[in-house]
Amino acid sequence: MLLEAEAITKQYATVRAVDALSFTLEPGRIHALLGPNGAGKTSTVRMLIGLTRPDAGRIAYHARSGVQDHVAAGELGYLPEERGLYVDQPVLAQVLYLARLRGMTGADARREAARWLERFGLADRAKEKVSALSKGNQQKVQLITALIHRPRCLILDEPFSGFDPVNQELTLELLRELRAEGVGILLSAHQMQLVERLADRIVLMNRGRQVMAGSMDELRREAGLAQRLTLAFDEAVPEAAFASLPGVAAVERLAGDRVALLLGDGADLNALLVGIGRGARLQSIASEAVGLHEIYLRAVGATGAAVATLDAEVQP
C-alpha cells in the first residue's frame, strides 16, 4: 500500500467540498479521480499533499521513513491544476530549482534534467525563457518538474492539458512506463478516452462524494451498462421508438439520423435487433463497449439533453 484515504472530509464556510471519501493507491498502479467542476478533486489533492488538513477522516501515506498524514514532499511528484512556472526564467534553471527543492543534489538534478529535456525534445531550448515556449512545451516543462526526482507517488491534475494527440500518446506511454517501474499514480483528467485506456481504477466523484469506483469492467457492471450500439437510418426516427426495446437502458440522439442505444449487462441482442429491424431502413450499425464518458455522465446525473450536447462536443 502506498496511500490510503479513509472517509476524508473537508468543510469550507458554506460548502462541504469533500464528504467521507475513501480510496487507496498501491505502488505500480494508476488511479483516476474524475468528476465535474466542484466535485472536490482539487480539495482532495490538496489534503493528500498536505496543503490542507481533513476536518474528519484519515490519510496515511506509507513513506520510506514511515507512515505520514500526507504524501512526503521528497517522494511526491505533483502537477497542479493551475500551471505555475516562472515564465521569466530559463527552462533549465527552473527545472534545476524545483529538483533541488525536491531534495536532489545539484549533480543529479543536472544529469536528470538533461535526460528529461532530451526525451521531451526540449534540450536545445534549455536556456530559453519559459515564456518563449508554446503552451504544449510549457506543459512538458511542468511535467518534467513533477518527474525529475523519481517520485514514488505521482499526483497529476490534467496531465494531458495543452498537448496535441501525438504528445498525449507520448505522455500515456510515459505514465505506463512509470507504472511499470512501481510508481503509484493518481490523476485527474477530462480526456475520458485516455483515462479509460490508462487507469487501473477510477473513482467518480460528484459534490464531494464518491459516486462509483472500480476498474472499467466494474464501473460498467455497477452502471448497468455494457454496450453502446450506434445506429444510422435513412430517415429520422423518434427516440421513443427505441426506449421500450428489450435491454435498452438509454437512448441518445446523435447528429444526423443517428441514434445511440446504451445496453444493459446481458441484453438480448437477437430480440433487440428484431425490434430495431421493424422500423425505418437501417444503414449502418456499430457496436462498442460502453465508455467511461457515458458512465461518467450518468453517474454525475447528467440529463439526456446534456448527454447529447456533450457527446457532440467530445466526439464530433
Place this chain on the structure above:
Amino acid sequence: MKRLASVLTVARWEFMRYFKWKQELLMFGILIGFYALLGFGQAALEIAKRSTEHRVEVLNLAGLPLEFAQDSNLKVSRIDPGEEDWSRRKVGLGEIDALVIVRSVDTTELVAHSEPRFMDALRKTLDRARREHELAAAGVAQADFERWTRPMTIEVSYHEEGRLPATRAEKILVIVFLVMLLSAIMTSFAYFFVSITSEKQARVAEQIVSAIPTQAWIDGKILGISGHGLKSVLYIALFGGLALLALAKFAPALMAQAGGISPDKLAVGLAFVLLGILFWSAFMAGFAATIDDPNNSARSTVMFIPMLPVILAFPVLEHPELGVVAFLSWFPVTSMAFMPLRHALTDVPWWEVAGSFALLALLTVYMRRYASRIFRAGMFMYGKEPSWREMWRWMREPDPAQ
C-alpha cells in the same frame, strides 16, 4: 530535504532571479563615472576660479588706506578723478570688469559690467581700510583694537563621570546607518512586491508548497530578497568609502574625528540595521501575498510603513537624549533606527542595547512565523484580497505541513 538546505536553495534562487551581472556592472560603471565626473567637475571649477582675473579700476576719493592682496584674482589699477568717465566707458565696453569709486568713509559706488564675483575680496579690503582710517582718526593703535575685539577663550572640559558630546563624524555615522536602512528597505520593498505578486499571478505557489514547508519558502525569500537590500547597503558603504577618501584630502579634521569612532558604535549600528532589514522583509513578504493586483490594490500603500521609523529618526538627530527617543529605541518596530542613533550619539548602557536587540530579534522570529501563515493563505487566494479579519484569522492558524 533538510529545512536549511531548502531555505538556502530558495534564497539563492530569489537573489539570482533579480541579480543580473551585466546590469550590476553597468550600474557600478555609471556610479564610478558619476563620481569621476563630479570630482573632475569640481577640480575644473576650482582651476577656472583660480585662473579668472577681475580687472578693476579704483577711484579713491575718500583717501582710505586701500591695500589689495597681491595674490588675489583682483587686479586693481588706481585712477585719478579725471579718468572717471573714460573708466566708465571701459566698463561699458567690457575692457575692465568694474569701476570702484570710494566716495566717502561710508559710501562706495561700484559700476560693474556683469555680476561682480569679487565682492568678498573687495568688501574685505574696503572694511579693513575704513577701520584703519577710523582707528587712526580716534587715535587708537591697531594692536590695541585687535586685542580688545579678540573673542574670549572658553576652555571646555567634561567631568569624568559625564559624557562627551557627539562629534560631527558620529552624527554623520548615524545618518549613514539611517540611509543604509532606508535604502535597503526600499530596495527590498520593490523586489518583494515584484517577486511575490508575480509568483501569485503565475500560480507557482502550489508547486513550491508541495515540495517544501511554507516557512522554509518564506525564510528563503526573506534571505534572498533581503540580499538585494544588503547589496544596496554594500554599495553605500563602498561609495561612502570613496567619498571618505576624497574627504580625507579636503577635511582632515573630520577624518580625524571619524578615526575616533569606537568600533562598538559601528558594530551595534550594523547589527540593528541588518536585523531591521530582516524584520521588515518578513513583514513585506507576508503582506505582499495578500495583494491580488498590484496595479489596483489600495493596500500597496501599507508597504511604505517600514520607511516610517527611518523617516522619524532624522528630526531627532539633534536631540538623542529625549525620553521619546529612548522609548522608540526599545520599541521593536522603530528600534532598528533609534537604537543606533542613541548609541552613536549618547551613552547607552550595554543592557539596554542587548535588551532592545533581543526584543527586535524575538519579534522578527514571530513576524516571519505570522508572515508565513498569511503568505500561505494569501498565495492561494486569487481574484480578491482578504479582509483584515481574515488575515487575523490566518495569523492564528498554524501551517498543517509544519
